[in-house]
Amino acid sequence: MLETQENLTKIAFVLFHTIFALLFIRCGGTIISSIEGERIEMDFPYPCNISSRVTFQYGNRAPYYNSANPGSMSLPSNQNLTFDTESDNNECSLHLIINPVSRDDAGTYILTAYNANNQYIYDERVGLRVSYPPGKAKCDSSEMYIDGEWITIQCSAPVGNVPGHILCYQTGMRLPPLTSPEVISGRLRQVMLARLPELVYCCSSTTQEVKGRCDCKDTSWNPIRSDESNVTDPCPIITSTATTPLSHTATFPTTEGDNTVRPTTTARANDFKSDKHFDYFITLLVLIVILLVLTCCMFAYILYSRYKGMDHRYIDNAERMSHLTDIEQHEQDTPLQGSPTDED
Known part of the structure; x- marks a missing residue:
């Protein structure tokens, strides 16, 4: 019992000094992110x-x-x-x-x-x-779809290390995708729906960013000739022209494009001391919790060992008392040799 307690004390002493030494080890470097x-x-x-x-x-x-x-x-x-x-x-x-x-x-x-x-x-x-983000999009094929009024445009872009998708605009309206974006052979691929006969402007983007129609100009597609167009400016000088709505038998949801551009943020790392203090505080907190858990476990084991020893001693005493009681009872029930009997 005493040997076990001494071993536990030695282990706790070593752990305490190890943790105490770790508190003074400088935390690892800072990690910053940028786009x-x-x-x-x-x-x-x-x-x-x-x-x-x-x-x-x-x-x-x-x-x-x-x-x-x-x-x-x-x-x-x-x-x-x-x-x-x-x-x-x-x-x-x-x-x-x-x-x-x-x-x-x-x-x-x-x-x-x-x-x-x-x-x-x-x-x-x-x-x-x-x-x-993904690289510049490129549309390389299309086929007729639904009564000759809708076509599918298959677009792809070099994959980035953040999730991305393909955006397409036609006559200022964002076109609906036919499929979800997927990565195949290192390229981000997605099939889009477009109407005849206006030019289609497509681009790649991250899933958290929606480029406006004026910024979506990776490539332009001519639905009539089914090839890439030389027109690369989706927002030319606006002239007063009348537009006639296209008639169609099938309707698909379109999302109106916006002209908002996500502001560029500048990632900075000019205050490393705050990050280090925070890391040091987290490390200190974790090590203190570990030390408290180990201390509680050690004392719990000591108390359990003492209780177990007391329980064994109680059982031994009870057995001894029971044995003595049996001996006394046996002596009372057994008559002594040479004692007079009723017949004598």
């Missing part, structure tokens, strides 16, 4: 007073920049690296601007600081995730 084509800025702070050399690199590639050889800096054409110094708290930082962001920029960017003895003392890591 292809946006401008993004990232800061990489490091201590100036104890750093004699810093390097900056992408993933496991050779460093873009080495302060020991500043002339060796080689960045892609869409990236710019600048330096900031704050003398009040002896903190410096590298400031990276990527404009525009491309899918090839996704990955981990690492700043590493070394002391005067060329020993590692600090690193700052930022992971960049880049979302990119």
